[in-house]
Amino acid sequence: MNNRVPMTVGGEKALRQELEQLKTIERPRVIADIADAREHGDLKENAEYHAAREQQGFIEGRIQELEGKLSNCQVIDVTAIPHSGKVIFGTTVSIINIDNDKEQRYQIVGDDEADIKNRKISVNSPIARALIGKEEGDIVAVTTPNGLIEYEIDEVLHI
Known part of the structure; x- marks a missing residue:
């Protein structure tokens, strides 16, 4: 089954930039936020910790989505x-x-x-x-x- 997705050169570049931003800036920032929130003690009632974990889930999901799209794209110049x-x-x-x-x-x-x-x-x-x-x-x-x-x-x- 051919599941190649057509994409322009500019579209591929934009997705690669977003992926780079998520991996190099957003992911490390949320990991640091989780570590900071852990230091505040009881994780059951720590809103900062739960918010950071939720954000981490969104970031990881978006990274997987972008990697999947880029691996299946057919760039047309x-x-x-x-x-x-x-x-x-x-x-x-x-x-x-x-x-x-x-x-x-x-x-x-x-x-x-x-x-x-x-x-x-x-x-x-x-x-x-x-x-x-x-x-x-x-x-x-x-x-x-x-x-x-x-x-x-x-x-x-x-x-």
């Missing part, structure tokens, strides 16, 4: 792929709403990288699924909660 005008994972797509001529620009990224505020949409989102495989000039229909919206693909960028 879209800048190394020749431009063909076709929408593929990692490309930045400029689309125009046919009804109101409003232009929008999105980068198609992996699930962990998706951030609508920064115009990064998941490859599994309805709009990305409609765009993948299409080319500049194509019209795509996207089903939204407000009904069907048609977009024209204006430009596909490998940035």
Whole structure:
């Protein structure tokens, strides 16, 4: 079974930075907090100790999650792929709403990288699924909660 998860170069870098931060800064800090809390005596009623242990659990869980994602990721560097005008994972797509001529620009990224505020949409989102495989000039229909919206693909960028 192929469980490789697509990821952009920037997405992989961000996950690796978070993992490094957790391992080198957060983990040692919470271990020190646990040691300090232990010195306060009775662990049964020591709120600082229990809070630090809970935080340690969250940190260890996140470290495992990040290591798993990074071990299963397939990094795709879209800048190394020749431009063909076709929408593929990692490309930045400029689309125009046919009804109101409003232009929008999105980068198609992996699930962990998706951030609508920064115009990064998941490859599994309805709009990305409609765009993948299409080319500049194509019209795509996207089903939204407000009904069907048609977009024209204006430009596909490998940035």
